[in-house]
Amino acid sequence: MTDFQYVQSVTHEELVLAAQLIDSRDDNAHPLNHSVFFDSRAVVLAKNAAGEIVGCAAIKAGEGPIGELGYLVVSPQYRRLGIGRALTLKRIDVAKSLGIT
Known part of the structure; x- marks a missing residue:
């Protein structure tokens, strides 16, 4: 299986x-x-070995200790490889680093 970077x-x-x-x-x-997304x-990215973005997921705009996960997308040819799960776990780590509980 190809290694991915998150x-x-x-x-x-x-x-x-x-x-x-x-x-x-x-x-x-x-x-x-787009303006809401930006x-x-x-935003957390999944990149393949060539550095191409093959998935993304975000913590939506907001304030304070509560955040909303959204915008989870994985390129069709990279689905069923655990990328969506890994993006979600990375978002949780990022959320904690931002003080989101």
């Missing part, structure tokens, strides 16, 4: 690529509001 997005370019991944999802019943408290 990192918090730090550049605007990564956020744009993550938004494009969300926009390309096959169940796009609710189009992404205001997320944190």
Whole structure:
């Protein structure tokens, strides 16, 4: 199985690529509001060995100790490999580091 890296997005370019991944999802019943997404408290990325973004997930905008997880998307060709679970676990770690309980 390919190794994946799970990192918090730090550049605007990564956020744009993550938004494009969300926009390309096959169940796009609710189009992404880009300005709301870009205001997320944190966005976590899954990258393959080549450094390509193959999944993303966010902690939605808000304040205080309560946060909402959202925007979990994995590229179709990378599904069923545990990426969604790993993104969720990484988001929990990031949330704790941000003081979200």
